[in-house]
Amino acid sequence: xxxGHEQVAVLDGGLPAWIAAGPGEVAHGAQRRGTGTSVAKSGxxxxxxxxxxxxxxxxxxxxxxxxxxAVRFAGTAPEPRxxxxxxxxxxxxxxxxxxxxxxxxxxxxxxxEAIFRGLPLKESLIFSCGxxxxxxxxxxxxxxxxxxxxxxxxxxxxxxxxxxxVSGVRRIAAGSAP
Numbered sequence: 001x002x003x004g005h006e007q008v009a010v011l012d013g014g015l016p017a018w019i020a021a022g023p024g025e026v027a028h029g030a031q032r033r034g035t036g037t038s039v040a041k042s043g044x045x046x047x048x049x050x051x052x053x054x055x056x057x058x059x060x061x062x063x064x065x066x067x068x069x070a071v072r073f074a075g076t077a078p079e080p081r082x083x084x085x086x087x088x089x090x091x092x093x094x095x096x097x098x099x100x101x102x103x104x105x106x107x108x109x110x111x112x113e114a115i116f117r118g119l120p121l122k123e124s125l126i127f128s129c130g131x132x133x134x135x136x137x138x139x140x141x142x143x144x145x146x147x148x149x150x151x152x153x154x155x156x157x158x159x160x161x162x163x164x165x166v167s168g169v170r171r172i173a174a175g176s177a178p
Contacts, residue, residue, distance in 0.1 A: 010140060013105045048151040053126060057091065063122040064092035067129040067138050080130065089128075093119050097134040100141035112141045124149040 011018055056062040066088050071077035073094040075086030088094065099115060100107055107115070125142060127135035127150060135152050142150055 016104060046150070046152055047132075048126065048153050050153075052151065053128075053153050056124075056126065057089070059122075059124075061122055062124045062126060063120070064089055064126045064128055065095050065119075065121070065135075065138060066092045067095060067097040067127060067135045069096050069098075070094055072130075084130075092128070093121060095119060095138050097129070097137040100138050106141060106144065109144055112145050116142065116145060116147070124151075126151045126153055128153050 013020075053064070057064075066073050069077065072079065072086065073088045073092075073096075075088070077086065079086055095115070100112055102111075106112070125139075125147065127139040127142075129135040132152055139150055139152055
């Protein structure tokens, strides 16, 4: 989807679940197929840049969902990258990515719906984290419960918390009120 591919799947539980399941058809009967060509192209506009985020900070229609841990969101734990300040973007909502998982697997849809219902979210969502990787986990959960209007900003913490600030956006200091 993000790279223009429409028929995609996610292995629930990832590689650890596949290994734990033991050998199966893939290991014992996979047919070798010829090589093909895959051309990555921009499909849905799922990723967004700093300008997009900046323009939507005061929007009545967008919520920023921070997928980092609660202690990183609060600014009480050090950031893993040197030079980054802790805290979060004012007005953002914390949904640690682990919240939508149970034992490494995505929670059932009914549980995901309850999790999202319990958050003060607007219609459109921008998922963020430190790199964009963990932001994809709650974004997938949102997709599973039918949310369609969402974006992922992969470098929001690095850009907004590092030396290059996004104009007009401030990060809260550790221990201050969100």
